[in-house]
Amino acid sequence: MRISVATSLSLGILVSGSGTNLQAIIDAIECKALSAMIKVVISNRVDAYGLERARQHGLPTVVISHKDFPSREAFEAELVNTLNTYGVTLVVLAGFMRLLSPFFIRSFPQRIMNIHPALLPAFPGTHAQRQALERGVRIAGATVHLVDEEVDHGPIIVQAAVPVYPDDTEETLSARILAQEHRIYPQAIQLYAAGRVVLQGNRVVILNESQSPDSALRSPAPT
Numbered sequence: 111m112r113i114s115v116a117t118s119l120s121l122g123i124l125v126s127g128s129g130t131n132l133q134a135i136i137d138a139i140e141c142k143a144l145s146a147m148i149k150v151v152i153s154n155r156v157d158a159y160g161l162e163r164a165r166q167h168g169l170p171t172v173v174i175s176h177k178d179f180p181s182r183e184a185f186e187a188e189l190v191n192t193l194n195t196y197g198v199t200l201v202v203l204a205g206f207m208r209l210l211s212p213f214f215i216r217s218f219p220q221r222i223m224n225i226h227p228a229l230l231p232a233f234p235g236t237h238a239q240r241q242a243l244e245r246g247v248r249i250a251g252a253t254v255h256l257v258d259e260e261v262d263h264g265p266i267i268v269q270a271a272v273p274v275y276p277d278d279t280e281e282t283l284s285a286r287i288l289a290q291e292h293r294i295y296p297q298a299i300q301l302y303a304a305g306r307v308v309l310q311g312n313r314v315v316i317l318n319e320s321q322s323p324d325s326a327l328r329s330p331a332p333t
């Protein structure tokens with residue numbers, strides 16, 4: 111199924127924290143590497159620095175605190191209303207730290223993207239980088255995917271891999287992965303905006319994908 115995209119993709123970005131992925135998306139739009147408009151940035155936390163980043167670029171911001179609602183359903187209904195009010199056609203989860211119920215997911219079918227700091231399906235859930243270190247993997251990374259009703263799950267659009275070094279801490283590995291997140295989130299959204307993301311069952315096929323079959327990341331690197 112080819113995902114149809116209106117002439118200009120209208121993004122609603124959900125953040126809870128520092129918003130460096132939001133910043134990467136803003137920067138990609140401003141330098142015209144990404145053809146999309148950010149209609150609204152929503153946070154469940156009033157103190158999220160992502161809101162400040164949005165304001166600095168003149169983007170509308172809305173705070174919807176889960177604490178102000180009697181139930182998850184009521185909180186999510188307000189999120190859905192706000193996203194619809196702003197005409198959002200793709201919901202972008204960028205460090206949004208609330209689990210979303212099937213009600214929310216079904217409100218935007220194939221229209222929610224998430225980024226996760228691991229090579230899914232490995233290490234879903236919280237502390238993905240810590241999980242990778244504890245498991246002793248040699249290669250870690252990041253994944254952008256469409257969101258389905260399972261946590262950190264759904265058709266994968268883009269992944270990037272990074273080496274794991276013996277002296278890595280959660281912080282150093284997270285920083286290495288985050289640098290790649292900033293590259294692949296705008297890339298994935300641009301693929302979607304260009305109508306190149308095609309769903310085949312539970313897989314994404316990228317139209318006109320360029321291939322480099324001999325490229326590989328080896329870790330440890332050959333000496």
Ligand code: GRF
Pocket residue numbers: 125126127128129130131132204205206225226227288291
């Ligand atoms: C990123 O590591 C992302 O993968 C995860 O939450 C973090 C958000 O970072 N979902 P930021 O707020 O974009 O800086």
